[in-house]
Amino acid sequence: MQGNAFSGYRQSSGYYEQFQCPHGFVSNEHRLYGTNYEQTWIEEAWTTAYSGAFARLLDEAKRLGAHGVIGVVERTAHHPESTAYEFSLSGTAVGVEGIAPPATPFTTFLAGQKLNKLIEAGFAPVSIALSLVSIGVYPSCVTEYQLNGGSWAWGGVPSGEIDQLSRAHEAARSTAREYVRRQLAGDALHAAHLSVASGEAQGGPQIEATLTGNRVRRFKDFETIPPPRPVLRLVDQ
Amino acid sequence: MSEDLKRAIAALGSPPQTGTRSVTSDLSIDESLLLHGAGFEPADLVTGTSVQSIPYGSFMIPYGQGGPVEIPYATQAVVEAFRQSAERLRHECARAGGSGIVGVEVEVEIERQSAMVVFTGTAIRPIKPTQNVQGRPFVTDLSVRDFVLLRRAGWEPLDIAAGASFVGSPLRGLRQVVAQTSQNVELTNLTQALQNAREEAVETMQREAIGASANGVVDVTIMDGPLGHSRHILAFICFGTAVRLTADTHQRIEPELVLPVDDDNLDFEATSLR
Numbered sequence: 001m002q003g004n005a006f007s008g009y010r011q012s013s014g015y016y017e018q019f020q021c022p023h024g025f026v027s028n029e030h031r032l033y034g035t036n037y038e039q040t041w042i043e044e045a046w047t048t049a050y051s052g053a054f055a056r057l058l059d060e061a062k063r064l065g066a067h068g069v070i071g072v073v074e075r076t077a078h079h080p081e082s083t084a085y086e087f088s089l090s091g092t093a094v095g096v097e098g099i100a101p102p103a104t105p106f107t108t109f110l111a112g113q114k115l116n117k118l119i120e121a122g123f124a125p126v127s128i129a130l131s132l133v134s135i136g137v138y139p140s141c142v143t144e145y146q147l148n149g150g151s152w153a154w155g156g157v158p159s160g161e162i163d164q165l166s167r168a169h170e171a172a173r174s175t176a177r178e179y180v181r182r183q184l185a186g187d188a189l190h191a192a193h194l195s196v197a198s199g200e201a202q203g204g205p206q207i208e209a210t211l212t213g214n215r216v217r218r219f220k221d222f223e224t225i226p227p228p229r230p231v232l233r234l235v236d237q
Numbered sequence: 238m239s240e241d242l243k244r245a246i247a248a249l250g251s252p253p254q255t256g257t258r259s260v261t262s263d264l265s266i267d268e269s270l271l272l273h274g275a276g277f278e279p280a281d282l283v284t285g286t287s288v289q290s291i292p293y294g295s296f297m298i299p300y301g302q303g304g305p306v307e308i309p310y311a312t313q314a315v316v317e318a319f320r321q322s323a324e325r326l327r328h329e330c331a332r333a334g335g336s337g338i339v340g341v342e343v344e345v346e347i348e349r350q351s352a353m354v355v356f357t358g359t360a361i362r363p364i365k366p367t368q369n370v371q372g373r374p375f376v377t378d379l380s381v382r383d384f385v386l387l388r389r390a391g392w393e394p395l396d397i398a399a400g401a402s403f404v405g406s407p408l409r410g411l412r413q414v415v416a417q418t419s420q421n422v423e424l425t426n427l428t429q430a431l432q433n434a435r436e437e438a439v440e441t442m443q444r445e446a447i448g449a450s451a452n453g454v455v456d457v458t459i460m461d462g463p464l465g466h467s468r469h470i471l472a473f474i475c476f477g478t479a480v481r482l483t484a485d486t487h488q489r490i491e492p493e494l495v496l497p498v499d500d501d502n503l504d505f506e507a508t509s510l511r
Contacts, residue, residue, distance in 0.1 A: 067246055096242055102249040117266045124245035126253075147350055149293030159310050161321065162288045162351060169286040169355070170325070177261065177282060186253035189261035190269070192282050194357055213261070219248035220241075225274045230386065230492040 014038030015171050019140040019164045034140025036168045038175065039206075042134040046076070049087035050130060054107075057089045061105040066093035068102075071111030072128050074212070089128075108214050110191070118190070122220035126187055129215045131179035135172045137204040140164060147205075165205065172196060172209040180211050189213040258333075262359040264340065268381035272339075275385045277361045281333035285326030285356040289314035293350060296467040298405040305430040307437065308403040308470060311352065315345070315401035315474060316441060318354035323376050323397055326356045330374040335360030337375035339384050341397065343458070345474060349466050356397075377478040379456055387455075391484025396449045399476035400442030406430035406469055427471065431461065434473035442475050451479035 015038035021031060061069050072091035079086065091107065108125035110118060118125065139147060143164040173194065180189060192213035199206055262279035264272065269279060295310040330338050341358035356376070377384060377394035387394065406426040409417070446454045457477035464470045 096246055098239075099243050099246050102246060104249075106246075106249055114266060117270075119241050119245050121266055121270055122241075123266075124248040126249065146290040149350060159290050159292050159314065161317075162290050165288040165351070165353075166286055166321075169288065169353070170284070173284040173286065173357075177284075181259055181261065184253075184259040184261075186257060186259060188259055189282070191265055192261055192263045194263070194282065194284070196355070213263075217248050217253055219244050222270070222273045225270050227274060227389075228271065228385075230490050231495045232492045234494060234496045 014040035014043070015135065015175055017167060017171070019143065021141045023141065031139070031141045031144065034143055034164055035138045036164060036171060037136050037138070038171070039134040039136050042208075043132055046085050046087070046132045049076075049085040050089075050132075053087045053089045054128075057091065057107065058105060061093045061107075062101075064093050065095065065101055066105050067096045067099075068106035068108070068125065069093050070108055070115055070125075072107055072109050074128075074130065109212070110214060114191075118214075118216065122218055122222055123188070123190065123216040124219050126215040126217050127183075128212070129180050129183045129189055130210070130212045131176045131183070133172050133175040133179065133209045135168045135175075135207045135209075136202060137164060137168045137206065138202075139204050168205070168207055169196070169198075172207040176209040176211040180213065184215055187215050187217045190216045263357070264359055264381060268340070271385055272361060272381050273364070275388060276364055277336075278364050280335040280360045280362045281329070283326055283329035283333065283335070283338060283358060283360045285322040285324070285329065286353070287318040287321035287325065288351055288353045289318045289321075291348075291350050291352055296349065296403075296405070296464070296470050298407065298469065304407060305426070305433050306405045306407070307433070308405060311347070311403040311470075311472075312401050312437070312441075314352040315347070315354070315403075316399060318352050319397065319399035319401075319476065322354045322356045326358065326376055327374045330360040333360045333362075335362050335374055337361060337377070337394070339377055340380055341376060341378040343378055343397070343476060345460060347464060347472065378458070378476070379478050383456065386490065387480065389488065390490055391482060391486070391488040392452075392480045393483045395451050395479045395481055396445075397476055398442045398445040398449065398451065398454050398479040399474070400438035400440065400445065401472070401474045402434040402437035402441070403464075403470055403472050404430040404434040404437075406471060408469065430471045431473065434471050435461070438473040438475050442477070446479040449479045451481050454479050 017036040019034040021033055057069060069091040072089055075088040077086040106125045107127045108115060109128055143162055146162045176194065190213060192211060194209065194211045196207060196209045260279055261282040263282055264279055272278065291311050291314045295308055298306055326338055338358040338360050341356050344355040346353040375394045376397050378397055379387060379394060409426060442454060454477040457475055460474040461472060464472055
């Protein structure tokens, strides 16, 4: 079972923050401000690709009369030369005897023991949850000096926090969490994984945060497990 | 299991709870159950990031320097990045109503002109409000398993204590290089630089722990060696969880010895039996 989709860039607005130059006018080459901006056209390309792949995955599962798709694997490939994202989702469609399939099959990254334990613990898998946030940084004069060296008010480059970059990293991570939270609609996110990649693009740092996890719904309360017994295993390494 | 499975499938047809903030966590189901058994539940996935500037030229050592020389700006940048990241993590934890953060993953990146520290972990809160742990949220890089064991032994985590030091090793003189070319000798300049960095970093970590009213630091992670972009600079970074004894005395865990009989099968290839 697999779904694939490609998507190109489109521009719109998003997180935006401006960092003013503290010096005033110095020269034409001197940057008067810096900006952190959410590259929503990249996110929309990714979201379109993901949504398309996910819809095809669900369609195929429905056609098979499956209750859900387990052990989902996602693969993303970015094609800079064609400004396109390739998104692929694959998993195993499963059925449950003695009960009608839900209107929308569930999807989960989990399978085997982990899925079994999740259900025994009282959580129903609802769907996979993913988000991608891309933040571009156009450095202000101060950030530029801090990152690349150079003169600073005749007294050397300032040490201390690189506010603009710290804010960009914080924004990438918090926005990725916010976007996934919107998909949860009151459910919980289990076994989340947040990965962040940074590089250089369009004259400044670029940060991409990806958050993946399993949206789960509680259908019974936790049964508190007895305190586990500490053991030492007699095993040769 | 089949009953639970049917209930789970049936639950997909009912709407989720509304009006409550969704719980997010990077914990496994085993960790969630263990945490629940200890009286806590996950609240939110939280992060804290700090990027500090290392002024231009900090990693350059004046030529002809006689002994190892500390790079104070780099040391301060890393220690401050740890502090700021922990504070931001705490702030997010408090906003999510958590009493502490467990399983914190620590990322450290040292570039030529910046040092970045990122903390990512799960904020947790007591299940029963009466059990609320008042005060400053704790931060620990211990796993849930270690956190539960630590509490059972009568200790509590307080904070991540960190220390760092960057020391430049002076280059050997030409005469020394030629004289040592065909010998196995200790490169005392590097040894001394690393030793100095280690002493300074561990002392800083200990001072941080004492400042947090801790009795010790456990599960210390050490990152040491020459910097990738400045091979003559030896870095020593260490961090761990500062802990405090809350029980009257340390409670012995007394683990039971077990002999598992589920060892992995020995690998063999059928073709080797031909």
